[in-house]
Amino acid sequence: MNRLHLTFHLSALCTLASAIAATGCGRQAQSTEENATPAVAVKTESSQTAATAATKEQVESLVATGNGMEAIRKAADAEKYLLAFFWKGDDDQSIAMRRVFDQTVAKVADRADSVAVNITDESQKEIVEKYGLERAPTPLVLAVAPNGAITGGFPTSFEEEDLMTAFVSPGTAKCIKPLQENKLVLLCLYNADTKSNEDAMKGIRDFKQDERYAEATEVVVLDPADSAEAKFLADLGVSAETETAITVLMAPPGAPIGMIEGPTTKESFVDMLAKAQACGPGGCGPGGCGP
Numbered sequence: 001m002n003r004l005h006l007t008f009h010l011s012a013l014c015t016l017a018s019a020i021a022a023t024g025c026g027r028q029a030q031s032t033e034e035n036a037t038p039a040v041a042v043k044t045e046s047s048q049t050a051a052t053a054a055t056k057e058q059v060e061s062l063v064a065t066g067n068g069m070e071a072i073r074k075a076a077d078a079e080k081y082l083l084a085f086f087w088k089g090d091d092d093q094s095i096a097m098r099r100v101f102d103q104t105v106a107k108v109a110d111r112a113d114s115v116a117v118n119i120t121d122e123s124q125k126e127i128v129e130k131y132g133l134e135r136a137p138t139p140l141v142l143a144v145a146p147n148g149a150i151t152g153g154f155p156t157s158f159e160e161e162d163l164m165t166a167f168v169s170p171g172t173a174k175c176i177k178p179l180q181e182n183k184l185v186l187l188c189l190y191n192a193d194t195k196s197n198e199d200a201m202k203g204i205r206d207f208k209q210d211e212r213y214a215e216a217t218e219v220v221v222l223d224p225a226d227s228a229e230a231k232f233l234a235d236l237g238v239s240a241e242t243e244t245a246i247t248v249l250m251a252p253p254g255a256p257i258g259m260i261e262g263p264t265t266k267e268s269f270v271d272m273l274a275k276a277q278a279c280g281p282g283g284c285g286p287g288g289c290g291p
Contacts, residue, residue: 068127071115072144079146081112081167086119086133086140097139097158104163111167112143143167149177171222171229175250178218182252186217186269189224189238190245196262200245203264210266251276 068084075082085101087094098116105114117124119133128134131142136155143152143166151173152166168176175185186204190197208217222229224242233239236256238246249258249272258272 066115068115068117068124069130071113072127072148075113075144076146076148078113081108081146081151082144083108083112083114083163083166084127084142084144085114085116086136086138086142087116088118088120088138093156094139097141097156100158100160101139101141101163104160107160108164108167145173145177147173147177149173149180151176169229169232171220171226172232174220174222176254178220179250179252179254182216184213184217184252184273185220185248185250187220187222187236187248187250188245189222189233189242189247191223191225194224194242195244197245199263200247200260201264203260203266203268204247206266207269249273 071084072082083101083105085098087098101114101116105112117127119128119136119138131150133140139156141152141154141158141163142150143163145151145168151168152163154162154166171187175187178185186207188200188204190200204219207213208219222233224233224238224240224246227240230240236248236259238248238259242261244262247260247264248256249260249269250256251273255276257276258269260268
């Protein structure tokens, strides 16, 4: 994935809720984890029958209809994803997609909780309003990371492999969350072996302390050598073996609008925003701050 595609990926994720409310969300993008594929299927007829029975039991316990907001809180407390299935009625498409959903959540129970929500149920009003689902196309699956970031949205028709792409790296989720809150993100990549760490952080601190940007800026620090972030950094065009601290400025809806290797200054970030025709906090609407 090149930077253009990364920008599209983050933008799609960061504008997901508003897209659902307006016209229905698009299929969500690509996983940043390499191990998202399910286990190899069993081969013998008897073992297949046993596996089917086990899956059915898991589904019955995992995917019972429950309160959506309570499910989000429970999953976050357990540091797990939540896969939420939203529907309105028992039409053929909803039944077919529920089957796909059930089969998937049974395979990822170790890292994801699940819930099924009827959006016409008055008791589910809080989660429906939270994600603007009143006019959403159904059936619909939303994937919510442990930190609350929406990492996938799958309306109407989807396959198991589509849902698997919702599992992203921790660093990706850390960046997506503030971008979805319409904030700027300063992603700083350094570790004990990189140079200019303090000089890179100086500009970040100065920018963050400026009252114009303080409340609307989130700082995310990642180790470039962290193998869990390899795909994310490759998408950004950053080498895991970088010898110097690197800072990436991102703006809503998800565009990386500038990158600095080494020392930074507050003015350098302000210039990036100006060159991207950005207007800073308070002026970055759903259309984003990118070029």
